[in-house]
Amino acid sequence: MAFTEPEIAEHTATLEEQFWTHRRPPLHLRDKVREGQRFDGTSIELFLVRPAFQRPGEWIEEAIAKVQFVRSCNVWQLFWKRADGKWHHYPPCPEAALLGAALHTIHQDPKAAFSANAPLRPLPRREHVRPGARRMKRGGREG
Numbered sequence: 001m002a003f004t005e006p007e008i009a010e011h012t013a014t015l016e017e018q019f020w021t022h023r024r025p026p027l028h029l030r031d032k033v034r035e036g037q038r039f040d041g042t043s044i045e046l047f048l049v050r051p052a053f054q055r056p057g058e059w060i061e062e063a064i065a066k067v068q069f070v071r072s073c074n075v076w077q078l079f080w081k082r083a084d085g086k087w088h089h090y091p092p093c094p095e096a097a098l099l100g101a102a103l104h105t106i107h108q109d110p111k112a113a114f115s116a117n118a119p120l121r122p123l124p125r126r127e128h129v130r131p132g133a134r135r136m137k138r139g140g141r142e143g
Contacts, residue, residue, distance in 0.1 A: 001071065002041045011044060011099060012037070019046070019103040036061075043068035046106070065090075065106045065114050067099065076102040080113040 003011065015037055025033040038045045045066045052058040066079040066087050075095045079087040092111055096102040106114055 003039055003069075008039055011039070014099050015044070015046075015103065018100045019107060022107055042071065067102045067106075069099075070095075078102050078105060 020035055024030075024035060032051060034049045036047050036049055038047070043066055046064040048062045048064060049059050050062065052060045063081040066081075068077045068079065069075075070077060073095075075097060076099055077095045078090040078093055080090050082088050090105070090111075090113060093102075093105045096105065
């Protein structure tokens with residue numbers, strides 16, 4: 001049985017409070033990157049929408065994750081989209097008791113499986129130099 005209107009309203013509020021408030025693009029990118037969710041039966045697909053590269057006026061949906069409620073077991077199953085374009089169970093945490101717990105797993109993304117789940121805010125720049133290693137300038141000269 002598909003979600004009822006009150007369930008959709010409840011799940012939408014949970015998504016907003018526990019997921020999108022932490023994942024929403026910064027203000028200066030919101031006209032270029034939008035978040036969205038699609039309810040289909042007892043599943044919710046989370047995605048980002050962005051302009052297509054070098055195709056003005058065209059927008060692309062990038063899947064983040066899909067959660068599906070199994071009423072008979074009263075659990076949320078968690079899926080990720082692999083390179084084959086199909087949804088697969090997320091091996092480290094295939095199910096959760098609550099929608100919020102499933103959203104937390106997606107947000108934490110310990111296995112980096114959720115492709116569009118990369119942080120939209122730039123990460124601090126780090127130098128990847130082994131301690132004690134010599135720094136080389138361009139052209140292979142020490143500096």
